[in-house]
Amino acid sequence: MTHLFAPLTLRGVTLPNRIAVSPMCQYSGENGHVSDWHLIHYGARAAGGAGLILTEATAVTPQGRISPKDLGIWDDAHIEPLARIVRFIDQQGSVAGIQLAHAGRKASVAAPHENRPGTLGETEGGWPVVAPSAIPFDGGCALPCALSQEGIDDIIAAFVQAARRALLAGFRIAEVHAAHGYLLHQFLSPLSNQRTDRYGGSFENRTRLLRDIVSAVREVWPEHLPLFVRISATDWADGGWDLAQSLELVHGLKSLGVDLIDCSSGGNLASAKIPLGSGYQTAFSDKIRRETGLATGTVGMITSPAQADHIVRSGQADLVLLGRELLRDPHWPLRAARELGHLTPWPAQYTRAAPANTPAHLPATPYGTF
Numbered sequence: 001m002t003h004l005f006a007p008l009t010l011r012g013v014t015l016p017n018r019i020a021v022s023p024m025c026q027y028s029g030e031n032g033h034v035s036d037w038h039l040i041h042y043g044a045r046a047a048g049g050a051g052l053i054l055t056e057a058t059a060v061t062p063q064g065r066i067s068p069k070d071l072g073i074w075d076d077a078h079i080e081p082l083a084r085i086v087r088f089i090d091q092q093g094s095v096a097g098i099q100l101a102h103a104g105r106k107a108s109v110a111a112p113h114e115n116r117p118g119t120l121g122e123t124e125g126g127w128p129v130v131a132p133s134a135i136p137f138d139g140g141c142a143l144p145c146a147l148s149q150e151g152i153d154d155i156i157a158a159f160v161q162a163a164r165r166a167l168l169a170g171f172r173i174a175e176v177h178a179a180h181g182y183l184l185h186q187f188l189s190p191l192s193n194q195r196t197d198r199y200g201g202s203f204e205n206r207t208r209l210l211r212d213i214v215s216a217v218r219e220v221w222p223e224h225l226p227l228f229v230r231i232s233a234t235d236w237a238d239g240g241w242d243l244a245q246s247l248e249l250v251h252g253l254k255s256l257g258v259d260l261i262d263c264s265s266g267g268n269l270a271s272a273k274i275p276l277g278s279g280y281q282t283a284f285s286d287k288i289r290r291e292t293g294l295a296t297g298t299v300g301m302i303t304s305p306a307q308a309d310h311i312v313r314s315g316q317a318d319l320v321l322l323g324r325e326l327l328r329d330p331h332w333p334l335r336a337a338r339e340l341g342h343l344t345p346w347p348a349q350y351t352r353a354a355p356a357n358t359p360a361h362l363p364a365t366p367y368g369t370f
């Protein structure tokens with residue numbers, strides 16, 4: 001029976017286990033460039049045994065960053081510093097994936113730990129924000145400018161260029177971020193998209209930008225590499241995006257060559273009431289997986305090894321993404337393997353602390369014994 005430590009093969013890529021680091025902004029970049037923090041942060045979680053490390057939202061244009069400190073991939077100069085991190089992740093036996101993103105009307109805000117709510121003014125390092133329609137996220141946010149057809153075309157092209165650069169950096173999985181109220185989710189939801197052109201109104205029109213981006217990215221993202229899409233399965237609001245529309249969307253994405261739907265929820269409305277609780281989003285992944293036949297990932301308040309293992313064994317998801325629990329404990333996968341009775345490779349440097357018979361990822365270093 002499939003379990004949390006069974007490998008997962010998607011196209012030509014095999015994840016050594018079903019545990020993924022969920023994308024999490026670190027707000028530690030400079031002009032989109034990674035810093036030492038990112039090498040340590042992602043590196044620690046790869047050494048900790050996660051099968052897949054997905055980067056934080058990595059902006060395809062400077063205006064698409066959530067904050068001035070977000071990572072970006074709009075310039076060829078971003079490639080090599082990202083490649084250094086990818087190489088380290090690969091050396092740990094893990095797989096590196098990148099989340100490609102545009103924040104739309106939720107762009108140009110300060111990092112949460114700076115405690116400065118609302119859109120940043122241009123004198124504070126902010127920039128004008130764009131969206132499907134001129135509807136702000138909430139009262140403290142700037143009125144976005146509705147994108148023109150030319151603006152939409154530029155964003156599609158930016159996703160394609162970003163995917164090309166991600167490939168050069170060595171990433172083996174790309175994830176298009178269409179969740180959490182960022183630009184592509186803004187287009188999906190009738191509550192944030194009130195356009196009257198071919199990108200608004202009907203389901204077909206509201207989903208067009210995401211489908212266009214997925215098709216264009218799939219053309220440059222090689223056949224043997226998997227493509228993920230993260231969606232918010234529901235807005236948790238009347239008249240908004242919901243599970244029925246998500247199911248219809250996923251059927252379409254499957255035929256465009258998407259390999260896994262990363263199922264999250266919410267984020268498009270500041271006023272939404274979300275019933276938070278242990279594994280509160282897993283039912284979305286379960287339903288999408290069963291009804292569309294596409295592989296899914298689940299995320300959201302999953303903290304215990306037994307819970308994560310049960311999700312995979314019971315067929316509710318193919319992949320379990322952990323966010324905050326992996327911030328609390330980068331070695332969660334190694335601990336989970338021990339608790340669940342699996343022998344999973346440890347970094348060679350740590351083998352003297354590992355359970356008996358544990359295989360090592362790297363050849364033993366020539367430091368001798370001491």
Ligand SMILES: Cc1cc2nc3c(=O)[nH]c(=O)nc-3n(C[C@H](O)[C@H](O)[C@H](O)COP(=O)(O)O)c2cc1C
Pocket residue numbers: 022023024025026055056057099177179180230264299300301302321322323324325
């Ligand atoms: C610090 C932080 C940063 C996040 N940044 C992103 C992001 O860049 N992209 C994204 O899709 N989700 C982001 N999220 C959401 C997480 O990926 C995840 O979906 C959420 O935290 C729920 O999972 P958890 O309960 O395991 O933390 C972030 C969450 C946290 C805590």
